Amino acid sequence: MSLLDKIDLNNTPKHVAIIMDGNGRWAKKQGQERLYGHNFGVESIRETLKAARELKVSYLTLYAFSTENWNRPKAEVDGLMDLLVRSLANEIKELSESGVRLLTIGDIEGLPENCRAELMDAQEYTKNNSEVHLILALNYSARWEIVNAVQKIALESQKGIVDPLTINAEVISDHMTTKGIPDPELLIRTSGEHRISNFLLWQIAYTEFHFTEVLWPDFRKEDFYKAVLDYQSRERRFGMVSEQLT
Ligand code: IPE
Ligand code: IPE
Numbered sequence: 001m002s003l004l005d006k007i008d009l010n011n012t013p014k015h016v017a018i019i020m021d022g023n024g025r026w027a028k029k030q031g032q033e034r035l036y037g038h039n040f041g042v043e044s045i046r047e048t049l050k051a052a053r054e055l056k057v058s059y060l061t062l063y064a065f066s067t068e069n070w071n072r073p074k075a076e077v078d079g080l081m082d083l084l085v086r087s088l089a090n091e092i093k094e095l096s097e098s099g100v101r102l103l104t105i106g107d108i109e110g111l112p113e114n115c116r117a118e119l120m121d122a123q124e125y126t127k128n129n130s131e132v133h134l135i136l137a138l139n140y141s142a143r144w145e146i147v148n149a150v151q152k153i154a155l156e157s158q159k160g161i162v163d164p165l166t167i168n169a170e171v172i173s174d175h176m177t178t179k180g181i182p183d184p185e186l187l188i189r190t191s192g193e194h195r196i197s198n199f200l201l202w203q204i205a206y207t208e209f210h211f212t213e214v215l216w217p218d219f220r221k222e223d224f225y226k227a228v229l230d231y232q233s234r235e236r237r238f239g240m241v242s243e244q245l246t
């Protein structure tokens, strides 16, 4: 029985978020520069998207560049931005034909102009698709997002648009860059690191975590299936007791 056959297609997560990690270590193992690993990571994204479609996952959020990643050497940052622009230009037609809608979360205003333009074009080009939402987290950090949401709510309340006493979890969710996107049921981090690194802190309140030793450039469909199988083995109780769930 293949891994895919073991998956219950009626109980797959709607939204999977991934911290794609380990590109640099993968490259180093091959005696190459870090950017070599980032380049190979693009194939892993293609594979993951295929697996997501097979499992009817409608939202796939990929942590591609954190606000902290600006602190890396300039050549790596420039290389990553360049890779983003090239990959979007090369892939967007095929992505669109396979029903992918591209969205972004994060401080897009803070990206170089050519990246912003390419992202705008890609979002516009795919805006009528709805089979899979591919959400790229770029210049993203959860604390930035929360600070940004608090500022927006404070301004609205100052202008009298929002009554402070009506602020609830839904209002806060609606001021996040993930507005309208359901919370992820499953979060995967590759490369053996067991941390969140400032990703989706608000949205992962009840998310299941799957950590794998696999480095991102080696991540293939089977690794995605394994994560989903792990997810399906969990009992999600949401504070209740087992007996209440049946
Ligand atoms: C993830 O791989 C990609 C980005 C953070 C952009 P890394 O570049 O973090 O690779 P490691 O963790 O150093 O191996
Ligand atoms: C998290 O990976 C960010 C992305 C995958 C884009 P990092 O490699 O930057 O995280 P830390 O520094 O190891 O926590």
Ligand code: MG
Pocket (backbone or CB within 6 Å): 021, 022, 023
């Ligand atoms: Mg890393």
